[in-house]
Amino acid sequence: PDILKILGRKKHKNQVLVGFAAETKDPVKNARTKLKQKNLDMLVLNDVSQAGAGFDYDTNIVRLLYGKGGEEQLDLMSKEKVADMLANDDGSINFDLLEYSYTEDVEDWNVEKVS
Numbered sequence: 001p002d003i004l005k006i007l008g009r010k011k012h013k014n015q016v017l018v019g020f021a022a023e024t025k026d027p028v029k030n031a032r033t034k035l036k037q038k039n040l041d042m043l044v045l046n047d048v049s050q051a052g053a054g055f056d057y058d059t060n061i062v063r064l065l066y067g068k069g070g071e072e073q074l075d076l077m078s079k080e081k082v083a084d085m086l087a088n089d090d091g092s093i094n095f096d097l098l099e100y101s102y103t104e105d106v107e108d109w110n111v112e113k114v115s
Helices: 003-010 027-037 079-086 095-099 104-109
Strands: 018-023 042-047 062-066 071-074 111-114
Touching: 018 027, 027 042, 027 062
Parallel strands: 018 042
Antiparallel strands: 042 062, 062 071, 071 111
């Protein structure tokens, strides 16, 4: 069964659901479809066909897709830095990403808004 899709169907108004996808073919198109079909608030797309991204590397190139619309393409960075950006020190989701209320620290992440 598709656990994330089941969770998306059962999601309550006060819950946030974030998914992760490793894609090789039509990554953005497939990620947008998953975002919608699974009722996600955010999907972290890892295009593993790009050099330096994927399972055999310590780095990733991710794109953040938001359920409310909008996307952000991040530069090549360590997987640890991606994790630090997505989660707070206690492991909870960094809700600033979902609310678009960025701090100046975002400049250090090399984040580029995708229109």
